Amino acid sequence: MSAPTNDTQAGHAVEQSKFGLYIEIAMLLAVITGLELVTVYLPFMKWLLVTVLVVLSTVKFMFVIFYFMHLRWDKAFCTILFFIGLVLAGGTMWALLKLFGAEASKPLSSAMMDPPAAVLSVS
Amino acid sequence: MEALAKSDFLAKEEHPTKPFVLWRPTAKTGLMSWLTTVDHKRIGFLYGASGLFFFIFGGIEALLIRIQLAVPNNTFLTSAQYNEMFTMHGTTMIFLVVMPIGAAFFNFIMPLQIGARDVAFPRLNAFSFWTFAVGAIILNVGWFMKDGAPDAGWFGYAPLTTRTFSPTHAIDMWVMGLQLLGVASIAAALNFIVTIINLRAPGMTMMRLPVFTWMTLFTSFLIILSFPAITIALVEIMMDRLFGTNFFEVSSGGLPILWQHLFWIFGHPEVYILILPAMGIISEILPTFSRKPLFGYPVVVFSGASIGFLGFGVWSHHMFTTGMGTAATAAFALMTMAIAVPTGVKIFNWIGTLWGGHLTMRTPMMFAIGFLWMFMIGGLSGIMHAAAPADAQQHGSYFVVAHFHYVLIGGSLFALFAGIHYWFPLMFGRRVSEFWGKVSFWVIFVGFNVTFFPMHFLGLEGMPRRTFTYDKNMGWETGNLWATVGACVLGIGVAIYFATMIYTYYKGERTHKDPWDARTLEWSLPNPPPEYNFQAIPTIHARDSWWYQKRHMAEVAKETADQIKADEAHGGIHMPFQSIYPFLASVGILVGAIGVSIIDPANPNVYHGFWGPKIAITILGGLIMFVSVVLWSLEGNEGYHIHLNEDGSVKGEDAHGGYASHGH
Amino acid sequence: MSSTAAAGAIDHHHDPTTTTGIPNKKLLMWAFLASDCMFFGCLISTHLIYRLHPPPGTLPAKQVFSIELTSFSTFILLMSSLMMALAVNAIQKGNLKSLRWSLLTTIFFGCIFLGCQVYEFRNFVFEKHLTITNSILGTTFFTLTGTHGLHVLIGVIWLTGMLIYSFTGRLGEKDAIDVEMMGLYWHFVDIVWIVIFTAVYLLEYL
Numbered sequence: 001m002s003a004p005t006n007d008t009q010a011g012h013a014v015e016q017s018k019f020g021l022y023i024e025i026a027m028l029l030a031v032i033t034g035l036e037l038v039t040v041y042l043p044f045m046k047w048l049l050v051t052v053l054v055v056l057s058t059v060k061f062m063f064v065i066f067y068f069m070h071l072r073w074d075k076a077f078c079t080i081l082f083f084i085g086l087v088l089a090g091g092t093m094w095a096l097l098k099l100f101g102a103e104a105s106k107p108l109s110s111a112m113m114d115p116p117a118a119v120l121s122v123s
Numbered sequence: 124m125e126a127l128a129k130s131d132f133l134a135k136e137e138h139p140t141k142p143f144v145l146w147r148p149t150a151k152t153g154l155m156s157w158l159t160t161v162d163h164k165r166i167g168f169l170y171g172a173s174g175l176f177f178f179i180f181g182g183i184e185a186l187l188i189r190i191q192l193a194v195p196n197n198t199f200l201t202s203a204q205y206n207e208m209f210t211m212h213g214t215t216m217i218f219l220v221v222m223p224i225g226a227a228f229f230n231f232i233m234p235l236q237i238g239a240r241d242v243a244f245p246r247l248n249a250f251s252f253w254t255f256a257v258g259a260i261i262l263n264v265g266w267f268m269k270d271g272a273p274d275a276g277w278f279g280y281a282p283l284t285t286r287t288f289s290p291t292h293a294i295d296m297w298v299m300g301l302q303l304l305g306v307a308s309i310a311a312a313l314n315f316i317v318t319i320i321n322l323r324a325p326g327m328t329m330m331r332l333p334v335f336t337w338m339t340l341f342t343s344f345l346i347i348l349s350f351p352a353i354t355i356a357l358v359e360i361m362m363d364r365l366f367g368t369n370f371f372e373v374s375s376g377g378l379p380i381l382w383q384h385l386f387w388i389f390g391h392p393e394v395y396i397l398i399l400p401a402m403g404i405i406s407e408i409l410p411t412f413s414r415k416p417l418f419g420y421p422v423v424v425f426s427g428a429s430i431g432f433l434g435f436g437v438w439s440h441h442m443f444t445t446g447m448g449t450a451a452t453a454a455f456a457l458m459t460m461a462i463a464v465p466t467g468v469k470i471f472n473w474i475g476t477l478w479g480g481h482l483t484m485r486t487p488m489m490f491a492i493g494f495l496w497m498f499m500i501g502g503l504s505g506i507m508h509a510a511a512p513a514d515a516q517q518h519g520s521y522f523v524v525a526h527f528h529y530v531l532i533g534g535s536l537f538a539l540f541a542g543i544h545y546w547f548p549l550m551f552g553r554r555v556s557e558f559w560g561k562v563s564f565w566v567i568f569v570g571f572n573v574t575f576f577p578m579h580f581l582g583l584e585g586m587p588r589r590t591f592t593y594d595k596n597m598g599w600e601t602g603n604l605w606a607t608v609g610a611c612v613l614g615i616g617v618a619i620y621f622a623t624m625i626y627t628y629y630k631g632e633r634t635h636k637d638p639w640d641a642r643t644l645e646w647s648l649p650n651p652p653p654e655y656n657f658q659a660i661p662t663i664h665a666r667d668s669w670w671y672q673k674r675h676m677a678e679v680a681k682e683t684a685d686q687i688k689a690d691e692a693h694g695g696i697h698m699p700f701q702s703i704y705p706f707l708a709s710v711g712i713l714v715g716a717i718g719v720s721i722i723d724p725a726n727p728n729v730y731h732g733f734w735g736p737k738i739a740i741t742i743l744g745g746l747i748m749f750v751s752v753v754l755w756s757l758e759g760n761e762g763y764h765i766h767l768n769e770d771g772s773v774k775g776e777d778a779h780g781g782y783a784s785h786g787h
Numbered sequence: 788m789s790s791t792a793a794a795g796a797i798d799h800h801h802d803p804t805t806t807t808g809i810p811n812k813k814l815l816m817w818a819f820l821a822s823d824c825m826f827f828g829c830l831i832s833t834h835l836i837y838r839l840h841p842p843p844g845t846l847p848a849k850q851v852f853s854i855e856l857t858s859f860s861t862f863i864l865l866m867s868s869l870m871m872a873l874a875v876n877a878i879q880k881g882n883l884k885s886l887r888w889s890l891l892t893t894i895f896f897g898c899i900f901l902g903c904q905v906y907e908f909r910n911f912v913f914e915k916h917l918t919i920t921n922s923i924l925g926t927t928f929f930t931l932t933g934t935h936g937l938h939v940l941i942g943v944i945w946l947t948g949m950l951i952y953s954f955t956g957r958l959g960e961k962d963a964i965d966v967e968m969m970g971l972y973w974h975f976v977d978i979v980w981i982v983i984f985t986a987v988y989l990l991e992y993l
Binding site: 184244309315316317320321322323327347349350351354355356359362366367368369375376377388757 | 805806807809811814815818819821822823825826828829831834836837841842845920922925926927930934948952972983
């Protein structure tokens with residue numbers, strides 16, 4: 001199952017087999033996923049748990065893009081290009097959630113739609 | 124220069140892949156040559172011709188609107204017809220006129236400005252055009268159907284566009300048409316980004332790029348980052364309409380305001396998509412006709428980038444009156460005011476370009492100076508909108524209509540008209556008559572201002588937009604009558620412009636190379652440019668590279684000779700093969716789109732279960748598209764090589780442009 | 788200078804015919820993924836917006852979701868990403884046999900993921916009574932995860948096509964860029980799921 005490896009490239013860093021590295025990262029990703037699953041059952045404050053979850057998923061995210069997707073070894077422009085989309089999407093999401101979370105954007109509750117009888121009887 | 128080193132990323136010609144099933148098209152003339160073309164110049168021409176064709180549609184829709192509004196309580200159009208008119212006028216002008224004409228210039232001019240032979244993915248480029256054509260068809264087929272054309276505004280607000288309030292297929296066609304135009308635009312924009320980043324001639328650093336190419340790059344980024352928002356919005360409304368989901372269904376907790384947010388997250392960058400190419404064209408024309416380099420090139424480029432970036436942060440200024448709350452309203456008002464700064468900076472730089480220059484008042488220059496002034500007026504009314512309290516009066520009134528027509532006609536359209544005049548000699552080898560060009564400019568200029576300037580006052584006096592008539596004691600009659608008269612004059616001006624172009628295309632005076640003594644690389648080519656663009660890919664030494672080349676002819680001649688020798692040593696000039704698959708894939712998309720948006724769902728009395736004509740036709744379209752894409756990917760992208768004679772003609776090509784032999 | 792295949796040594800990360808050295812297809816795919824970030828960003832935003840003020844009477848998501856199943860399918864998708872990375876690694880060394888096995892396992896894991904999604908959807912519809920039309924939660928959940936699933940399906944079809952092509956004798960080391968491009972798409976689908984797993988599932992349990 002071994003084909004001749006081409007590590008006699010002229011003029012750039014030798015392409016070592018990344019096989020071992022990829023396996024390690026995959027194990028790390030699996031462990032982090034397990035950690036996330038455990039985190040939701042911990043009895044801590046919501047804000048802390050949310051932060052931990054966000055950090056853990058960000059770590060997984062970064063490992064996949066920088067290692068599996070090879071950004072670490074590619075030209076920086078690819079990273080910049082992707083991060084433009086990522087940052088814009090994140091910023092848009094943040095702005096939308098702030099907009100819809102604002103007091104002024106709360107949907108009218110059904111209690112307001114059908115006023116209680118006491119209000120109706122005053123006329 | 125290793126410009127034509129055999130790339131490991133293109134399949135080797137020694138083992139060309141045999142195309143499955145269908146043949147390798149080689150027609151250079153006739154219908155097949157157009158259906159299978161991958162030449163960026165031809166594709167640009169197709170976009171331009173389509174844009175100008177739909178301009179007639181959009182213009183007629185506008186004139187019908189103006190006739191209806193000429194007098195109070197008019198009965199020329201019914202309210203339903205009026206709704207179709209203003210919807211289709213807006214949708215057509217934005218998506219089927221300004222964007223395609225912009226795309227025409229991106230396609231034709233940009234590769235020539237960077238010293239490339241074509242775009243990075245020629246077949247994808249063709250696919251973009253054909254999918255655009257399909258989108259245009261779907262948008263307009265309603266005119267010929269009982270259901271009518273789309274009629275819920277170009278912005279399609281929910282819940283008007285839900286099935287409850289728009290039960291016919293008109294809105295389905297609007298949604299589907301826009302979705303396909305989005306696909307086409309994104310594919311094209313991805314192509315242009317890769318081309319500009321990766322296919323520049325040696326020595327063409329980013330800071331030596333012509334400003335038009337920079338604006339192409341920024342516009343492409345805006346397209347790929349803003350269209351997904353409307354894609355999602357359209358998916359959501361389509362799911363509500365087809366499957367009864369609850370995205371905008373209030374009784375189940377849906378929030379129609381979400382449509383507005385998603386639409387304008389797209390919609391605001393969209394207006395920068397409409398104006399940045401125009402700014403790029405102006406940035407080429409002003410230096411040429413002032414015989415001076417662009418003033419403050421790095422600042423103009425940086426301002427373009429800022430406008431693009433900030434454009435993503437202002438969308439809710441279209442929603443100031445929706446009750447978002449003080450903090451949100453203030454934030455968006457501030458951002459909107461901020462975006463005026465880079466825009467103003469550009470205007471000052473253009474004025475700086477004119478200042479002290481040797482001005483040559485040819486027609487493109489007149490449209491360009493007209494742009495400066497008219498776009499500025501539009502910008503000023505825009506700043507007035509940025510103040511949210513003032514906008515409470517202006518929103519939904521004719522003041523807004525005046526604002527955006529000043530920036531879209533006075534801005535985008537003037538620049539596109541200028542560009543058509545300017546690049547006509549390059550594209551077709553003929554010079555447009557100065558006299559008729561100037562006549563068309565003045566009639567358009569006068570007509571345009573007479574139409575839209577009164578609308579500022581109409582808006583401040585309370586006339587609402589999107590309403591089919593008005594009563595006679597509102598004080599709006601004079602303004603409307605003037606606007607209609609102006610619209611007719613504008614129509615005449617546009618007709619003169621069109622007539623001049625068409626006449627020039629067939630019978631215009633032939634012109635020599637570089638008639639304007641211009642500055643950028645596209646003018647170094649013969650007019651019209653040959654299929655392969657450059658005899659030898661040039662080496663770039665400075666900004667305004669053609670200007671440099673004209674003053675260093677000996678150096679250029681030597682570099683050209685060396686490059687030609689190098690190309691010959693590598694086997695000649697590499698050209699991409701033509702292909703039918705982009706066209707076929709779009710045909711599949713057309714069939715599928717008809718299935719989704721036009722065919723009625725199965726009548727349960729006739730068809731049992733899931734299957735019916737709607738599903739069948741949609742699946743059939745999907746299959747045609749899938750098979751075409753598979754064959755496309757199996758076709759291989761190796762292309763063929765050509766060799767040139769001394770005079771630039773292709774060896775082995777007969778006089779009719781056919782091929783004496785394949786490959787080499 | 789010109790790195791032709793003379794010594795059998797293809798430089799898979801540098802294309803000398805492009806201005807930046809980045810292969811065109813790689814640049815295209817990264818630009819597309821930037822665009823797809825906005826696409827999924829808006830869709831995930833829609834879901835999260837509708838979770839801010841759920842209408843009264845909405846099923847609590849915790850009661851509907853099965854976090855164990857979803858954790859399992861997340862793990863499966865992450866492993867499929869590993870297999871994909873190994874596939875690209877293999878073709879860059881010209882190892883067709885290794886490529887085929889890696890592609891096959893990627894497809895296999897992708898299908899398991901899709902199977903889990905189908906199982907989950909059926910469970911939600913038939914047993915938990917959450918459908919795409921009967922509530923806003925159902926609408927946003929099924930549309931978001933369904934769109935992601937569609938992306939996975941497209942990926943599986945692409946992978947299968949590539950696997951079949953690898954048996955025709957025409958796929959070789961020179962085509963590594965095509966496999967790499969496909970790999971980027973597949974990994975992206977995975978990272979979108981990482982975000983969805985946290986934002987849609989895990990957050991409901993807090």
